[in-house]
Amino acid sequence: MTIDDLLSLIQPPDHGLLEQAQRRLDRLTKPPGSLGRLEELAACYVMLTGKLMPNIPRAAVYTFAADHGIVQEGVSAYPIEVTAQMVLNFLRGGAGVNVLARHADAEVRVVDIGVAVEFPALPHLIRRKIAPGTKNFLHEPAMTREQAIRALEAGATLAQEAAREGIGLLGTGDMGIGNTTASAAIAALMTSEPVEAVTGRGTGIDDRRLSDKIRVIEAALAFHRPNPDDALDVLAKVGGFEIAGIAGLIVGGAAARIPVVLDGFISGAAALIAVGVAPACRDYLIASHRSVECGHGAVLKRLGLAPLLDLYLRLGEGTGACLGIGLVQAALKIYSQMATFDEAGVSERGTQC
Numbered sequence: 379m380t381i382d383d384l385l386s387l388i389q390p391p392d393h394g395l396l397e398q399a400q401r402r403l404d405r406l407t408k409p410p411g412s413l414g415r416l417e418e419l420a421a422c423y424v425m426l427t428g429k430l431m432p433n434i435p436r437a438a439v440y441t442f443a444a445d446h447g448i449v450q451e452g453v454s455a456y457p458i459e460v461t462a463q464m465v466l467n468f469l470r471g472g473a474g475v476n477v478l479a480r481h482a483d484a485e486v487r488v489v490d491i492g493v494a495v496e497f498p499a500l501p502h503l504i505r506r507k508i509a510p511g512t513k514n515f516l517h518e519p520a521m522t523r524e525q526a527i528r529a530l531e532a533g534a535t536l537a538q539e540a541a542r543e544g545i546g547l548l549g550t551g552d553m554g555i556g557n558t559t560a561s562a563a564i565a566a567l568m569t570s571e572p573v574e575a576v577t578g579r580g581t582g583i584d585d586r587r588l589s590d591k592i593r594v595i596e597a598a599l600a601f602h603r604p605n606p607d608d609a610l611d612v613l614a615k616v617g618g619f620e621i622a623g624i625a626g627l628i629v630g631g632a633a634a635r636i637p638v639v640l641d642g643f644i645s646g647a648a649a650l651i652a653v654g655v656a657p658a659c660r661d662y663l664i665a666s667h668r669s670v671e672c673g674h675g676a677v678l679k680r681l682g683l684a685p686l687l688d689l690y691l692r693l694g695e696g697t698g699a700c701l702g703i704g705l706v707q708a709a710l711k712i713y714s715q716m717a718t719f720d721e722a723g724v725s726e727r728g729t730q731c
């Protein structure tokens with residue numbers, strides 16, 4: 379199914395269901411609203427999925443891995459080989475995202491959508507490579523428009539397959555040395571913030587590399603002049619394959635009525651692309667956390683999302699998404715397992731106050 383086909387499938391949320399869910403929450407044995415954003419999460423899940431009494435959903439975090447030609451400009455603290463090495467770590471279950479996914483009872487699904495290394499057939503690696511890394515976008519477009527569309531469609535198809543398997547909650551994750559540079563370029567364009575306001579230290583670069591990174595992004599944007607009203611143009615000129623895959627997962631998730639829990643800065647940049655391509659998918663997004671990466675606040679503001687957590691995370695992989703998934707699951711357990719005032723024989727508030 380193409381992205382254009384999916385656009386027509388994204389349904390606007392049913393606000394009547396939001397009210398019905400809130401009425402149930404208000405009958406539970408607690409002062410109304412006292413579980414704060416957990417109540418909001420449960421009611422939103424009901425509204426988005428159309429299920430008034432949902433089961434606790436099976437959750438899957440998709441960690442999209444890809445490489446970036448822009449690393450030739452010295453924009454990361456780590457060498458490009460780390461992307462492929464971390465893919466193997468994910469597959470062995472030893473990375474941060476694996477640990478937090480186990481904690482949240484979520485599955486990690488690792489997707490090679492553009493790693494520079496050709497992997498042998500490895501159990502559980504989802505092979506969707508569009509190309510062995512992007513081009514260096516200081517000098518040429520990161521990818522062709524056709525590649526951008528194929529990467530988006532690969533992500534969207536994964537979401538649709540997940541829906542058919544009965545997955546009821548999706549998480550986004552990324553692995554790609556150099557991808558905070560691509561994400562900052564997208565963030566600057568799509569939030570209209572100056573490059574220096576949305577460019578951070580990524581894996582931990584020093585002051586000199588940070589100012590070089592800012593200059594590289596400014597030069598690339600001046601060279602390509604991507605059109606911020608054309609998300610595919612932005613993605614193709616300065617994006618990355620994992621960013622495209624995540625954007626596709628979001629669009630496909632929304633089309634299948636599955637809420638999508640976003641990870642950090644890279645997932646935020648991907649969400650800007652997804653919303654640019656399909657504005658209606660914004661409703662299906664849940665921001666797990668606000669990353670240390672300095673552009674993430676502006677990205678979330680532009681998306682109109684309030685992060686659930688602010689834990690000074692900056693790992694990526696889907697680690698924050700796992701924590702967010704745990705909160706959605708907690709919210710749905712409250713919604714479905716807490717006793718009502720009637721069931722528990724607890725007195726509701728009288729009129730005396």
Ligand SMILES: O=C(O)c1ccc[n+]([C@@H]2O[C@H](COP(=O)([O-])O)[C@@H](O)[C@H]2O)c1
Nearest residue numbers: 454554556557558580581642643669694
């Ligand atoms: O998720 C985030 O907010 C985040 C912030 C900083 C770095 N990262 C991770 O670090 C890698 C990119 O950093 P860099 O410095 O190579 O651009 C990539 O694999 C990301 O998953 C992730």
Ligand SMILES: Cc1cc2nc[nH]c2cc1C
Nearest residue numbers: 456460553581693694695
């Ligand atoms: C070790 C390492 C793990 C990561 N996970 C996501 N990005 C990463 C970058 C590095 C360098």
